[in-house]
Amino acid sequence: MAMHGIVLFGHGARDVRWREPFERLAGKVRGAASESGPVALAFLELMEPDLPTAVSDLVAQGCEVVTVVPVFFGQGGHVRKDLPLVIEQCQALHPSVLIKCAVAVGEDEAVLDAVAEYCLRQV
Amino acid sequence: MAMHGIVLFGHGARDVRWREPFERLAGKVRGAASESGPVALAFLELMEPDLPTAVSDLVAQGCEVVTVVPVFFGQGGHVRKDLPLVIEQCQALHPSVLIKCAVAVGEDEAVLDAVAEYCLRQV
Numbered sequence: 663m664a665m666h667g668i669v670l671f672g673h674g675a676r677d678v679r680w681r682e683p684f685e686r687l688a689g690k691v692r693g694a695a696s697e698s699g700p701v702a703l704a705f706l707e708l709m710e711p712d713l714p715t716a717v718s719d720l721v722a723q724g725c726e727v728v729t730v731v732p733v734f735f736g737q738g739g740h741v742r743k744d745l746p747l748v749i750e751q752c753q754a755l756h757p758s759v760l761i762k763c764a765v766a767v768g769e770d771e772a773v774l775d776a777v778a779e780y781c782l783r784q785v
Numbered sequence: 786m787a788m789h790g791i792v793l794f795g796h797g798a799r800d801v802r803w804r805e806p807f808e809r810l811a812g813k814v815r816g817a818a819s820e821s822g823p824v825a826l827a828f829l830e831l832m833e834p835d836l837p838t839a840v841s842d843l844v845a846q847g848c849e850v851v852t853v854v855p856v857f858f859g860q861g862g863h864v865r866k867d868l869p870l871v872i873e874q875c876q877a878l879h880p881s882v883l884i885k886c887a888v889a890v891g892e893d894e895a896v897l898d899a900v901a902e903y904c905l906r907q908v
Contacts, residue, residue, distance in 0.1 A: 668907070672858065675861035676862055679860055680859035680862075681859060682860075684858065684859065687897050694901065729907050733858060733900065736800075736806050738798035738799070739799055742802075767900045769805075772902065772903065774809055774810050776893075776895050776898070776900075777856065777896055777899075778813035781814045781854045781887075782818055
């Protein structure tokens with residue numbers, strides 16, 4: 663079976679503390695996906711690594727399929743315009759690797775339910 | 786009992802489609818919080834309303850307590866620096882209203898679990 667890598671792709675921020683839940687998220691996915699393949703973080707800007715670096719690293723580890731999951735709330739310009747261009751670059755660098763892209767996490771019903779429950783716990 | 790309003794505070798984006806999950810989220814919270822008080826959206830930039838407008842609207846509806854929930858993944862500069870300044874402005878406009886601020890939704894364990902499960906479903 664082909665080794666399947668996952669990239670959790672976030673916006674990035676100036677404040678390093680912003681990254682902390684992304685590291686926790688990567689740990690959770692890594693723990694659950696340990697049999698299928700490696701899990702990496704990547705950022706659009708302000709933080710490292712960028713997506714081409716993360717994808718190259720997964721390919722170097724033997725991944726033949728890479729799924730990029732945009733850790734964004736909505737499908738805005740970053741996910742609809744910027745990300746496809748970067749994925750195109752990655753695909754050109756690794757033509758034999760299948761690079762797939764998921765819908766932004768915030769569009770998922772179960773994610774929104776969990777966010778709604780959190781909001782209600784604050785009242 | 787004091788009427789308690791909730792503001793779901795997001796970053797905002799140029800692409801209006803980015804807003805769609807925020808509207809769905811507001812609908813979910815509104816449905817569940819219908820007995821406690823009104824639920825509003827507000828944005829830091831690029832989208833309307835801004836936080837002072839949303840808070841003034843909740844106060845006009847009779848809210849004596851307003852909880853602002855940052856719909857951000859991490860506690861970066863927007864949540865640690867920009868948001869407190871805007872909340873200060875809101876507080877100055879409505880000195881008799883208690884304005885509270887929650888931690889960013891992405892810091893919550895259950896939210897991260899739901900995001901992790903979504904990521905794993907993409908593989």
